[in-house]
Ligand SMILES: [Zn+2]
């Protein structure tokens with residue numbers, strides 16, 4: 355959908371992944387949206403974070419990016435005659451380091467109001483990764499046993515320590531509620547990749563509309579879905595009761611339901627993602643069709659895992675390696691693949707298609723209810 359935007363001006367070139375690039379986009383209504391691609395702290399295959407800046411009841415910035423992003427953001431904004439001091443509000447799509455890592459600096463430099471989904475602040479004191487990895491079920495215990503057998507344990511880098519320290523200083527000025535309208539933007543809660551994920555929608559009108567999708571919908575790569583989890587007591591006591599059920603915030607089924615809501619915006623709505631808007635010397639302008647494609651991608655993966663598990667109980671490691679057989683799975687890669695497979699297995703357990711045996715292996719029950727679940731998204 356490169357032709358959705360009537361003008362795409364490259365105000366600064368970046369590297370082949372887009373790091374440093376600055377674009378000015380004009381939509382069919384004459385709306386001007388600028389975006390600066392700011393680098394992550396350390397190399398990541400998702401590439402830079404695309405920070406979007408536009409007029410909406412004052413200058414609005416969506417996703418300032420990682421802690422290291424400020425200088426490039428500032429020099430990028432200068433190219434379209436703006437500076438951080440002009441920003442009225444900083445909105446984050448979700449609380450991951452490559453989105454809110456730069457919040458403290460940009461809020462201090464601009465005096466802008468910080469906006470995040472309602473569940474973001476109560477979750478701030480807790481490391482998202484720790485919440486995610488809790489062994490709260492037999493399949494997650496199997497995940498840890500498999501990870502340990504492969505010599506993997508999550509490490510605590512300095513980068514991570516700095517990030518958690520920075521989060522502790524964040525003060526949310528405005529808590530976003532689902533369906534909230536602010537100027538031309540309507541905010542949708544889209545949990546699944548992260549419990550606090552939001553999408554910000556302009557329109558849709560007839561034949562037009564834009565949705566800023568954060569990490570919920572990305573071109574080229576499939577966003578990592580969360581696994582189901584349970585809240586420890588100190589987390590639960592920090593959360594408003596409306597968020598007490600973690601199944602409404604985490605897990606593959608939650609993610610797929612959120613994808614369906616984006617697909618339902620209509621096929622003519624343009625997607626502006628937080629990553630991969632440009633990569634490998636080409637632009638990736640897409641529509642909400644991408645959300646429907648991602649649902650089909652996960653449907654195929656669910657089917658493949660079911661076939662791989664087979665009627666005889668299989669170890670989780672074998673199922674993981676066969677699901678990703680064309681890729682080299684080592685260290686962190688293996689662990690990422692493992693958590694992705696576990697997210698799928700959880701859905702297949704819930705649909706009654708797969709069961710975890712007492713010795714932590716996976717057995718197909720012979721049912722295929724998951725397709726019905728997917729039809730009801
Ligand atoms: Zn993310």
Ligand SMILES: [Zn+2]
Nearest residue numbers: 450452569628
């Ligand atoms: Zn991201």
